[in-house]
Amino acid sequence: xxxLDDKGxxxxxxxxxxxxxxxxxxVFRHLTPKEVQRLGEAIAKxxxxxxxxxxxxxxxxxxVAAQHSTLVPDTDEYVKSVLRxxxxxDKANLLLDRILQGSDVSGIxxxxxxxxxxxxxxxxxxxxxxxxxxxxxxxFDHASDVLxxxxxxxxxxxxxxxxxxxxxxxxxxxxxxxxxxxxxxxxDRLKKATLGGPKTAAEIINMLGSSIETxxxxxxxxxxxxxxxxxxxxxxTFDDLDKLDDKGxQALLKEVQSESLVVALKGASPELRDKIxxxxxxxxxxxxxxxxxxxxxxxxxxxxxEQKEMLKIVRRLADEGQIVLGGGSDDEFV
Numbered sequence: 001x002x003x004l005d006d007k008g009x010x011x012x013x014x015x016x017x018x019x020x021x022x023x024x025x026x027v028f029r030h031l032t033p034k035e036v037q038r039l040g041e042a043i044a045k046x047x048x049x050x051x052x053x054x055x056x057x058x059x060x061x062x063x064v065a066a067q068h069s070t071l072v073p074d075t076d077e078y079v080k081s082v083l084r085x086x087x088x089x090d091k092a093n094l095l096l097d098r099i100l101q102g103s104d105v106s107g108i109x110x111x112x113x114x115x116x117x118x119x120x121x122x123x124x125x126x127x128x129x130x131x132x133x134x135x136x137x138x139x140f141d142h143a144s145d146v147l148x149x150x151x152x153x154x155x156x157x158x159x160x161x162x163x164x165x166x167x168x169x170x171x172x173x174x175x176x177x178x179x180x181x182x183x184x185x186x187x188d189r190l191k192k193a194t195l196g197g198p199k200t201a202a203e204i205i206n207m208l209g210s211s212i213e214t215x216x217x218x219x220x221x222x223x224x225x226x227x228x229x230x231x232x233x234x235x236x237t238f239d240d241l242d243k244l245d246d247k248g249x250q251a252l253l254k255e256v257q258s259e260s261l262v263v264a265l266k267g268a269s270p271e272l273r274d275k276i277x278x279x280x281x282x283x284x285x286x287x288x289x290x291x292x293x294x295x296x297x298x299x300x301x302x303x304x305x306e307q308k309e310m311l312k313i314v315r316r317l318a319d320e321g322q323i324v325l326g327g328g329s330d331d332e333f334v
């Protein structure tokens with residue numbers, strides 16, 4: 001399911017409710033934990049839906065569905081069969097390990113449905129290398145919440161290993177298999193996966209919040225200054241919003257609720273505030289200034305939470321190609 005705004009989530013919820021329980025359940029089986037949670041929350045909040053909106057949602061779905069067709073019922077089995085017929089069993093298997101890499105990680109998939117505290121408790125007494133190998137499979141915000149629930153020393157050691165992780169060897173996946181009580185089926189058959197590295201570490205650190213972020217980076221810098229710099233080159237912080245062009249700022253402002261913006265800007269630099277004001281209408285900018293001045297002290301945790309939500313929106317817009325974020329030293333885009 002592509003990234004959706006609030007209206008898109010509501011439309012998806014309306015569509016699922018119109019399908020009936022059996023069909024909706026079948027759709028849910030193909031969604032990620034985060035998608036299930038967002039849709040479940042939308043359905044739970046929904047009461048009555050105007051007939052015009054229901055008809056509009058169904059019409060839109062019919063249009064989109066008509067543009068797609070399923071060529072084969074099981075693409076994995078199809079590519080296995082074709083390659084084996086074309087190349088023979090041995091050569092095909094070598095390629096299939098790469099093509100279907102990481103598809104058999106049912107144990108780690110099950111972790112994605114667990115709350116961060118439970119995952120942290122499961123991993124609390126494990127070696128940092130094993131914890132790192134597990135966390136790189138999770139969503140960045142999920143991984144950061146797990147790290148927050150660990151002790152400072154373990155958290156820092158895990159982040160060093162995530163940043164230096166250059167793929168996952170079959171032997172490491174076998175260790176995961178033992179840690180998770182054989183939940184990770186077939187782990188020893190998987191080839192090295194391109195997970196981890198400075199960029200992954202940066203994405204997770206971005207979600208930790210400024211106080212923990214500073215501690216982690218200081219620890220990594222002391223152990224390996226060059227590694228710390230590589231991570232920082234890949235990080236995009238709230239103050240880095242000042243580096244967005246006007247078009248990017250305007251795209252972001254369309255997605256952010258005014259109340260969230262006020263709280264987030266309580267911790268922003270004067271330069272970033274000015275840039276936000278410049279990309280609003282005169283009346284909207286004046287209202288925002290008044291709200292900022294009239295708002296009393298706000299807890300740092302609340303400010304960081306709203307800033308983190310805005311950064312999530314920035315990354316989604318970047319993934320959708322609506323805005324461009326400056327990359328690290330190698331001038332890649334993130």
